[in-house]
Amino acid sequence: MNNSLKYIFTISACTLLFFSCKKDTLEVEPVNEFLSNNYYQTENQIGSALIGAYDPIGWSMAFGQWISPTMFGEIRSDNANAGGDNTNNDQPGWQEFDDFTQTNTNTVIHPMYRRNYVGISRVNTLLELCKAESPAVDVYKAEALFLRAYYHFELFRHFGPVPVITDMLEPENVNLKRSTMSELMQQVVDDCSAAAAVLPVSAKSGEEGRATKGAALALMGKAYLYWADLKNDDALLFGKAAEAFQELVDLGIYELEDDMSTLFRFNVRNTKESVFEIQHNPLWSSDWSWYEGIDGNGMIQLCGIRGLCSKHPRYEAGWGFMMVTPSLWNHYLSDDTIRRDVAIASDEELAKEITDSILDCKTIVDQTQSNPVDYTGYWQEKYPNYKAHAGTNVNGGNEHLTKAQNTHVFRYADVLLMLAESIHRSGGSDAEAIQHINIVRERAAGPGDNTGSYRDASTVMAEKGWNLLDLIWYERRAELACEGDRWFDLVRSGRANASLFVGDGDKEGNFSDNQLWLPLALEETQLAPNLTTYPDQSLFQ
Numbered sequence: 001m002n003n004s005l006k007y008i009f010t011i012s013a014c015t016l017l018f019f020s021c022k023k024d025t026l027e028v029e030p031v032n033e034f035l036s037n038n039y040y041q042t043e044n045q046i047g048s049a050l051i052g053a054y055d056p057i058g059w060s061m062a063f064g065q066w067i068s069p070t071m072f073g074e075i076r077s078d079n080a081n082a083g084g085d086n087t088n089n090d091q092p093g094w095q096e097f098d099d100f101t102q103t104n105t106n107t108v109i110h111p112m113y114r115r116n117y118v119g120i121s122r123v124n125t126l127l128e129l130c131k132a133e134s135p136a137v138d139v140y141k142a143e144a145l146f147l148r149a150y151y152h153f154e155l156f157r158h159f160g161p162v163p164v165i166t167d168m169l170e171p172e173n174v175n176l177k178r179s180t181m182s183e184l185m186q187q188v189v190d191d192c193s194a195a196a197a198v199l200p201v202s203a204k205s206g207e208e209g210r211a212t213k214g215a216a217l218a219l220m221g222k223a224y225l226y227w228a229d230l231k232n233d234d235a236l237l238f239g240k241a242a243e244a245f246q247e248l249v250d251l252g253i254y255e256l257e258d259d260m261s262t263l264f265r266f267n268v269r270n271t272k273e274s275v276f277e278i279q280h281n282p283l284w285s286s287d288w289s290w291y292e293g294i295d296g297n298g299m300i301q302l303c304g305i306r307g308l309c310s311k312h313p314r315y316e317a318g319w320g321f322m323m324v325t326p327s328l329w330n331h332y333l334s335d336d337t338i339r340r341d342v343a344i345a346s347d348e349e350l351a352k353e354i355t356d357s358i359l360d361c362k363t364i365v366d367q368t369q370s371n372p373v374d375y376t377g378y379w380q381e382k383y384p385n386y387k388a389h390a391g392t393n394v395n396g397g398n399e400h401l402t403k404a405q406n407t408h409v410f411r412y413a414d415v416l417l418m419l420a421e422s423i424h425r426s427g428g429s430d431a432e433a434i435q436h437i438n439i440v441r442e443r444a445a446g447p448g449d450n451t452g453s454y455r456d457a458s459t460v461m462a463e464k465g466w467n468l469l470d471l472i473w474y475e476r477r478a479e480l481a482c483e484g485d486r487w488f489d490l491v492r493s494g495r496a497n498a499s500l501f502v503g504d505g506d507k508e509g510n511f512s513d514n515q516l517w518l519p520l521a522l523e524e525t526q527l528a529p530n531l532t533t534y535p536d537q538s539l540f541q
Helices: 045-058 067-077 091-098 109-129 137-158 181-194 212-232 237-249 262-265 337-345 345-352 413-423 428-443 456-466 466-478 487-491 505-510 520-525
Strands: 080-084 274-278 323-326 342-348 378-379 407-411
Touching: 045 080, 045 109, 045 137, 067 080, 067 091, 067 323, 067 487, 091 505, 109 137, 137 181, 137 212, 181 212, 212 237, 212 274, 212 407, 212 413, 212 487, 237 413, 237 487, 262 337, 274 413, 274 520, 337 342, 337 466, 342 345, 378 413, 378 505, 407 413, 413 466, 428 456, 428 466, 466 487
Parallel strands: none
Antiparallel strands: 080 323, 274 407, 323 378, 342 378
């Protein structure tokens, strides 16, 4: 749901002969002009404004920079390096994220920040100026509340507690200060609760990607989960997270795809496992001069395999970002190779899969084209640069940027793992938590009925000497690899530390607790001096 809202402002012009001009002829009301005070009047107008509020969710780029939360959550963590070309300086802002060297002048942080507040501003304008009333408008307003919660939550995950904004701001009121974590999370929860009470259980055919009751419950549960974790393991908040996730499960409309690999195949969108995913559309013209108009998924080209032989039958070469680390490859247990191979492609496996003689290539992957510091021989494969994407943009534009694979925000497997964690950490039944984990583990063993053919949670814990939380951390990293949650999971749970990056050069040497949250951009703190560059620990209450 990311087609940009485009208001068309036109002023009628009249060609007047000099001998017929009269003052009363020139003083006319504009007849084809919409302003904020006369636009939000009808159901159709509110629906169009809502499309504009959705739009920033789908931005792969904004204000001249790549801003993917998926890339950030992987590159910042021990799952991936920045990658890029062989200069070791491709996209400097992302190299800084990778190496923990960014400051408040990093070129990417301000676009990340602005993207979310642009969305919040559009939502607040819609809600405040809406004059129409109808059942459809009630749903539109509920979707807007979900979006406001989503944008605030994304800001928190990157920057920590930031200002909560629920009204249209006048220029003289922009000197805000950071809200506390509890103020922000309470707003997210309240917006999600109000949205869930109105939103439909499922989207209509042709309207996939719109917020649903399940999406609102998933976001509410995740907000409670982060809030509980960062508030000294608050069992009551973990319990509220479990309630939200359980209500989602009880809707009874979500299932795991039998074959996990189908989730990431070409042209597979909005499956039965999808709770909420960002829609990427190749049909709109996109180019480098209009970054926010790129409706495709920019990650596809950006994170494709650099130096790949052009004769490869499935994939086009990409630009080599988000290069997977050996740490992630080695994370998978010996009987978990199906999940590993869904997430990661290795140079070795690519070479085994297709011989040079078949491809007429001297080298399957030319590593000399890649970042020599970050090169590992492992590539993400959940957002692959399929050859089939070529030519899908029928409206012209840059084909590099108009690839239509959707971005998963909430998958049902993720919900089951978060439910299991919330039950366990709230002091609930571990047996119940294990049941949810085993649903995910069974699917990980491969397609079909795998009952009895996979190691269940209890067996793995016994053999590895793990407790239940150890298993949950294993499962989240294995199941959600290359989908953007890793760094945020590490930060919220207090597991982000230098030991994760041993042997990884700059990452290990530069990491410190000051790097848990991104700084606010210098431009923001100059505009609003009450804002602190980093969140003070006192705000996490």
